[in-house]
Amino acid sequence: MVLRVYVISGTTKDGLKSFMLYLTGVALRPPSCFTTTIPIMAHNAGDNRTLSVTSLNSDKGGAALQSHCRVSTGKRSQGQRRREIAGSAQTRDRRINASENSQDPQEHHMEESRFSQWLHLLGLLALSYLVLKQVWTLLSGVRNHLLSRWWRTNLKQYGGWADYIEYILLTSPTVVTGATDGIGKAYAMELARRGFDVVLISRKEEKLEKVAKEIEKQTQQKTKIIQVDFTGGSDIYPKVEKALKDLDIGLLVNNVGMSLGIPGRFLDTPDLNQRIEDIMNCNVFSMVHMTRIVLPGMVRRKRGVIINVSSATGARPFPMVAMYGSTKVFMDFFSRSLNFEYRRDGIIVQSVLAHLVSTNMAHNPEPTILVKSSEEFAWEALNTVGYTHRTHGCISHAIQGYIMDLLLTDAFMNSQICRSIAGWVWRRIL
Structure with a gap:
């Protein structure tokens, strides 16, 4: 048998590595430093033969090398060869990965x-x-x-008459709607104290005359009354328009409003069809129509103030007062939109998001640090005119609104817990 043996003389580790790769079949050619081919007799040692070369000449000349190499004859199985090749490839891959992983x-x-x-x-x-x-x-x-x-903002620059409807106020003169009770009356009285003549609009003539005399006596300002029921629909406004025709209205307070009665679920409201029509006419259409009547004169004169008394129930969803709160949302959005449209014409449109005020509608709770009297509320709210177009009216309500904005998220407001709390609060108030 003739075995081809390659002996390395004076080579480096790279040469040995190349030699092993060639023997295992990974490399196709032997490295150039391998030289001598000799015939040799080897003793049978199974499938694998062990060859010992003690002294062998190379092309490089004469260096003796003691070398033991293990070679395989043709009897070696292909499975063994594949395993050897796979092992060498895995070793190479591990070294490459180790080099890459080091970076x-x-x-x-x-x-x-x-x-x-x-x-x-x-x-x-x-x-x-x-x-x-x-x-x-x-x-x-x-x-x-x-x-x-x-x-304070000098409101006199906006006109001389104020018109007070049961929930609306105008100045130059000032017009106030819902002026015979609560916030409307307080607005009318405070405006008269600040030098405005006042037009009072409400549904009960006797109360209108009483409030008008009270204002004239305390402030020496002129008053005018217009008796209308704001739940009567659009038929009432020609009368109002005619009465205000010759007046230089500088300030309007839209304050008139109503609720569905005792707080509760929407379908539990007695006489629901009629109540829906009434609350829409009183809370929504009255504000829009009064604005329509007064605004053209303000645009013409390039000055005017419209104050729409909304509610904190319009700032976020409130269970148990869905209809009332929704009408106040309309008031708030309408006011804010109108302010952007007409502020370049010198007109201020302010939305007042009041919290609890001691009025007949709220069943007259005792004034506290959280519950304001209507007189205190109107005084503070009028001070904010010219400073902001959207306000809670007074500092106490502003703090309450700030806390509610942080804590009362939409998820909480629509939860069963909130509905239960709201029901309990309203039952305590009632």
Whole structure:
């Protein structure tokens, strides 16, 4: 038998490595440093033969090398050969992966560092926005409710008559709707104290005459009364329009309003069909029609104030008072939209989102730090005119609104817990 043996003389580790790769079949050619081919007799040792070469000349000349190599004859199975090749390939892959992984930690760390920096920047921007928002809210509250007590807007610049409907107020003269009780009456009285003649509009003539005499006696301002029922639909407005035709109306307070009665579920309301028509006529259509009547003169004169007395129930969903709260949402959105449309014409449209005020509609709860009297509320709310187009009216209600905005999310307001709490609160009030 002739075995071809390649002997390395004075080679490096790379040469040995190439030699082993050639023997295992990974490399197709032997390295150039392998030289001598000799015939040799080998003793049978099974499938594998062990060859010992003690002194062998190479092309490089004369170096003696003690070398033991294990070679396979043709009797070696292909399965063994495949396993040897696979083992060599796995070893090579492990070395390559080890080389690559030695660089991965540093690159991975750099990527994590960049991602962390972006996260920190994003968090800083979000925190800055939240802080600035709260600071702005605080400064706006101080300006609207504290500074306005001493530096009031001169409402006389907007006109001389004020028209008071059962829930509306105008100035120059000032018109107030719903003027015989509660917030409407308080607005009319406060405007008269500030020098406005007042037009009072409400449904009960006796009460109108009584309030008119009271205002004239206490303030020496002129008054005018218009008796209409705002639940009567659109037929009542030609009468109002005729009565206001020759007046220079500078301020309108839309204050007239009504609820469905005792708080409860929508379908539990007695005489629901009639109540729906009444509340829409009184709370929604009255405001729109009175604005339609008064606004053209304000646009013509490039001055005027419209105050729409909405409610905190219009700032978010309130169970048990769905219809009433929804009409107040309309008032709030209508006011805000109208303010953007006509502010360039020198006209202010303000939405007043009042919380609980001691009035007949609220069953006259005792005034507290949270519940304002109608007189105190009207005084503070009028101070905010010219400072903001959307207000809770007074500092106490502003704080309540701020807390509710933080805590009463939509998910909570639509929950069974909130509905139960609202029902309990209203039963206590009633």
